[in-house]
Amino acid sequence: MFTIEHDFDATVVTLVDEGEDGVKHLQEDVTINAFEDCITLEQLDPQTDRVQVITLSMAQVRDLAAALDLPEGVYRLRPVEDQGA
Template sequence: MFTIEHDFDATIITLIDEGSPSLREDIVIRAADDRVSVAQFDAGAQTEAVVTLSLSQLRDLAAALDLPEGSYRLVRKTP
């Protein structure tokens, strides 16, 4: 399950783990104009872990999900 909210400066997506037997904490994705942050609460450490990606890193991640093992560089085509 997930939710989507639109703030004035970002879109916020929350991923809610409905799986069993071991449920994970919600993941909150905050997409702004120049970056995307992924956050998850760590109950053991009582802290929130946050990873911030540039839009270039996000594009690379999206491409990597569909590629086999290896080293790649994406080249954007100019119109």
């Protein structure tokens, strides 16, 4: 399950781990904040009771999105204008 909220300066997506049948160990919710210049991922660490934050640049987000559909390997995305010839 997930929720989407539009705040003044960000779109906030929260991923809720509902698990599957028989799964007892659920992960803490993940909150994704999409800002104009970066994306942050936040998750509570139950061992320290602190929220851990990871910040991705827009280039890293672009690379991650591309990586989800590619096989193993090392890749570098080229700008669209370089792909014409």
